[in-house]
Amino acid sequence: MPIATVNPANGETLRTYEAMGEEEIERRLQLAEATFRTYRTSTLEERAGKLHRAAELLEQDAQEIGRVITTEMGKPVRQARAEAAKCAKAMRWYADHAAGLLADEEPAEAEVKDSGASRVLVRYRPLGPVLAVMPWNFPLWQVVRFAAPALMAGNVGLLKHSSNVPQTALYLEDLFHRAGFPEGCFQTLLIGSAAVDGVLRDERVRAATLTGSEPAGRAVAATSGEMIKKTVLELGGSDPFVVMPSADLDRAAEVAVNARVQNTGQSCIAAKRFIVHSDVYDAFTERFTEGMKALKVGDPLEEDTDVGPLSTEQGLDDLMELVDDAVRGGAEVLCGGERPDGPGWYYPPTVLAGITRGMRIHREEAFGPVATLYRAADLDEAVLIANDTDFGLSSNVWTRDESDVDRFVRDLEAGGVYVNGMTASHPAFPFGGVKRSGYGRELSGHGIREFCNITTVWHGA
Known part of the structure; x- marks a missing residue:
């Protein structure tokens, strides 16, 4: 994929960029290593001040x-604009909480005495330059949720962003520089995917984080394993949205629409599979389908647009293939299902019923505004359907029965269970998945410690 801004609303190429050559990559790696040596000794107060300034600048830049x-x-x-505001919030949260999250820990006195020590501390120290390989779907948020904790911990960042969002990638480097972070603290590498392996193998890069396919x-994990480097992976998701008989159906259907089409349905944590108890299946399906039909699809620069174009033509083709395969297999199209005429990579909000295990859309992630409906006879079947996926990022459960909640929390194979609400990431709570959705956690104290050297400091008696 060329490094270029191509407007998905009309397919027009607006700007193109040359990929950085080996000489420029080497210069930036040298700068990252040199900057880390001094930046790691800065105080948390100094880092927090710069991160607060970055949040202020981002808010000022939100319109642009x-x-x-x-x-x-x-x-x-x-x-x-909401994504920019969320990023500013996360920056402030880490600026305000990092000191507590990274504070030295002292084990219990009995354990210290048993070890023969006079004192023991657990200290969190930075690792060094961290390579972040990030996707296009939340081009600010995906980066900031790595960068804010990493910079507060004393690490420096190297960003390889998706090739279709180069202006956003360069903006982020400029943002942190304008906020007062030393040159080399956060650098964007305008490189293609083929160059990632070489950067990751460089000894100066100490760890990597990837959000993507x-x-x-697999590629980043394989190289990192060979090089014995820490990684955090947040990969795909096919999140279940379970509706039980005691649910508030009006509210569940309203939230379900937003949960499926947020970001034009291009979100790993978007609800994708709607698993509805037989007792309320028809009532929920009617409400949900009407809500999907009512959405406005159109120019994403218009303020009242609900659903914009998909990000790339390939993404549109992939989504259409999944829908067409399901229809050939017997799925019923309750709304949508046909690409509109005209320019741009648009696809309408679509609801498919009658999904079977042999359909690709049952196994593969539908990255776009397409929802699949499943009928469950009881709670046991709802759990089985929910877990019948290779992914395990998050999940949504709608019920007012506490015994239902207990069962779902115990048995759903996912990194999150959201009860009577839509999955959303928040800086204070850990975020990540299980199974093929990846490993490790972002955000919260867990996220800031992922790229720390957790050091035991033992003092003799």
């Missing part, structure tokens, strides 16, 4: 960068 994001990957502009995660 929001339009850039929309023209690069098609997100409705209201959602692009399963094949990309």
